[in-house]
Amino acid sequence: MRRRLQGLALTYLLAGGLSFLLVLPLLTLVSASLRTEADLYTPGLLPPNPTLAPYVEAFSQFPLGRFLLNSLVVSTAITLGVLATSLLAAYALTRLRFRGRELLFGLAVALLLVPGEVTFLPLYLLVDRLGWLDSYLALVVPFLASPLGVFLLRQFLRTIPEDYFDAARMDGANHWQMLWHVALPLSAPALGALAAVTFLGAWNMYLWPLVVTKSRELQTAQIAVNYMLNEEVARWNVVAAGAILVLLPTLVAFLLAQRAFVRGIALGGLKG
Amino acid sequence: MRAGLEALAFLLPAYGLFLLFMILPVGEALWLSLHQEDLFGRGREWAGLANYGEALARPEFWKSVGLTLKFALITAPLELLLGLVAALLVYRPYPGVALFRTLFFLTTAVPTAVAAVAWGWFLHPVGGYANRVLGALGLPPMPWLTSPELALPTLAVITAWAGVGFTAILLTAGLQNIPEEVLEAATVDGAGPWTRFWRITLPLLSPTLFLTGLLVLLKSLTAFGQIHLLTRGGPAESSMVWIYRVYQDAFFNFRVPLAAAEAFLLFLVLLALAGLQFWLLGRRVHYAA
Numbered sequence: 001m002r003r004r005l006q007g008l009a010l011t012y013l014l015a016g017g018l019s020f021l022l023v024l025p026l027l028t029l030v031s032a033s034l035r036t037e038a039d040l041y042t043p044g045l046l047p048p049n050p051t052l053a054p055y056v057e058a059f060s061q062f063p064l065g066r067f068l069l070n071s072l073v074v075s076t077a078i079t080l081g082v083l084a085t086s087l088l089a090a091y092a093l094t095r096l097r098f099r100g101r102e103l104l105f106g107l108a109v110a111l112l113l114v115p116g117e118v119t120f121l122p123l124y125l126l127v128d129r130l131g132w133l134d135s136y137l138a139l140v141v142p143f144l145a146s147p148l149g150v151f152l153l154r155q156f157l158r159t160i161p162e163d164y165f166d167a168a169r170m171d172g173a174n175h176w177q178m179l180w181h182v183a184l185p186l187s188a189p190a191l192g193a194l195a196a197v198t199f200l201g202a203w204n205m206y207l208w209p210l211v212v213t214k215s216r217e218l219q220t221a222q223i224a225v226n227y228m229l230n231e232e233v234a235r236w237n238v239v240a241a242g243a244i245l246v247l248l249p250t251l252v253a254f255l256l257a258q259r260a261f262v263r264g265i266a267l268g269g270l271k272g
Numbered sequence: 273m274r275a276g277l278e279a280l281a282f283l284l285p286a287y288g289l290f291l292l293f294m295i296l297p298v299g300e301a302l303w304l305s306l307h308q309e310d311l312f313g314r315g316r317e318w319a320g321l322a323n324y325g326e327a328l329a330r331p332e333f334w335k336s337v338g339l340t341l342k343f344a345l346i347t348a349p350l351e352l353l354l355g356l357v358a359a360l361l362v363y364r365p366y367p368g369v370a371l372f373r374t375l376f377f378l379t380t381a382v383p384t385a386v387a388a389v390a391w392g393w394f395l396h397p398v399g400g401y402a403n404r405v406l407g408a409l410g411l412p413p414m415p416w417l418t419s420p421e422l423a424l425p426t427l428a429v430i431t432a433w434a435g436v437g438f439t440a441i442l443l444t445a446g447l448q449n450i451p452e453e454v455l456e457a458a459t460v461d462g463a464g465p466w467t468r469f470w471r472i473t474l475p476l477l478s479p480t481l482f483l484t485g486l487l488v489l490l491k492s493l494t495a496f497g498q499i500h501l502l503t504r505g506g507p508a509e510s511s512m513v514w515i516y517r518v519y520q521d522a523f524f525n526f527r528v529p530l531a532a533a534e535a536f537l538l539f540l541v542l543l544a545l546a547g548l549q550f551w552l553l554g555r556r557v558h559y560a561a
Contacts, residue, residue: 092282122300145289206497225385254381
């Protein structure tokens with residue numbers, strides 16, 4: 001018993017220490033965002049005279065609302081698109097019989113290996129030819145389908161017992177209805193996990209929005225951080241407030257749906 | 273026939289997008305890297321392997337390859353080690369474990385740009401805590417991001433920090449898959465915690481550890497956002513990693529075919545690593561079945 005308590009105390013000590021180290025850079029960022037410019041360099045983790053002025057200033061100096069809305073629109077559109085295209089394809093790959101089915105699944109698996117960061121250059125030229133540069137289309141359309149999504153949902157749909165579909169078929173349901181009334185509701189956990197990682201990935205995109213957007217009104221929150229960092233180099237409290245506002249949506253989503261995120265990352269670890 | 277048409281309707285959205293935005297660009301990257309822009313920057317002329325030859329003959333290119341390797345060799349082991357320690361601390365239930373899990377996994381929810389700003393402030397020459405702590409210990413402040421020697425290692429540490437949540441999640445799942453009975457049997461046989469860890473946990477975790485390591489390596493080879501935000505590849509090109517070189521050559525030096533050749537070479541390296549990962553995964557699945 002005593003040994004167990006000692007072990008537990010050691011665990012708390014180590015886990016507490018590691019948590020502190022991991023969270024410290026974020027805590028100092030929060031602290032900076034709550035300080036006036038005069039207090040910015042005062043030592044200590046707690047701001048001496050806490051103020052929300054930097055947040056107000058971040059909002060008044062930069063179209064932060066617009067940047068966040070852009071990110072929200074783009075990430076939501078990508079997430080919904082990935083869920084729809086993946087579920088459709090995964091359904092066909094598990095429930096329909098046609099020639100070349102295994103080959104097409106193999107293709108999705110092979111595409112898992114294609115590192116997106118390296119195709120950004122030809123993708124940029126393609127989007128340019130399509131006349132999509134500096135538009136929402138460029139930010140959304142290339143990412144509406146995901147090999148990871150097809151792979152994960154296909155693996156999940158295979159675990160749904162045949163009986164569910166048989167019952168629906170007896171009632172005269174066609175494939176579309178079976179997809180909508182059987183496969184969709186039963187895949188909710190897998191769809192949730194896929195949605196979580198897709199949204200996170202889309203919200204975090206950096207290199208792509210950096211190269212395809214030019215006008216301020218189209219920039220996403222990530223690129224806005226770069227913009228604020230360069231414009232406000234000396235005023236770290238305003239930059240910090242802006243960064244916290246960009247962090248909040250994913251942080252809140254993570255805290256509310258931690259299970260879906262963790263499951264999605266563990267399943268999608270294959271792709272990363 | 274009808275079934276075929278129906279399948280086509282279901283498959284077309286995903287596979288049409290794959291074809292247009294994933295398969296064609298890879299082909300075009302290759303095509304582009306084998307061509308040269310004419311004098312007016314209009315049409316393109318066949319250039320054979322000239323772009324590859326030029327890339328491989330540039331000292332700057334090899335410098336970037338070396339920096340990428342150095343960056344990855346700091347990021348990957350550090351991230352893996354931190355992730356493993358975090359996973360070992362939370363994979364089994366105890367009162368309060370949920371809080372620590374949340375804190376350890378949290379960095380997955382931190383966007384790259386926010387991580388960069390947080391660290392930019394943390395390492396700030398005047399206001400940053402890192403230098404304050406050094407000062408309190410009587411040590412001189414360090415030019416974390418502004419010296420050519422320190423910038424790249426500092427960026428690697430930041431990248432490892434940002435990835436801890438990811439590795440911790442994968443390794444926690446790996447640890448939870450180790451059958452409890454094996455460890456209990458070892459305890460009955462009188463094995464202490466250290467022996468159990470080195471003799472049982474670590475060997476049984478090693479496939480997961482290796483795969484996670486490969487993933488982390490792959491990610492670190494294409495790290496861009498934090499470098500762009502914090503150092504712009506500098507100072508004195510000391511953090512101009514491979515992917516940053518591609519970006520620089522394409523969008524600032526306007527040498528698109530050359531950049532395409534550099535990108536395709538990186539693509540081959542990543543593909544080889546991903547192929548290795550995939551082969552291992554296949555083998556592991558095979559053993560498990």
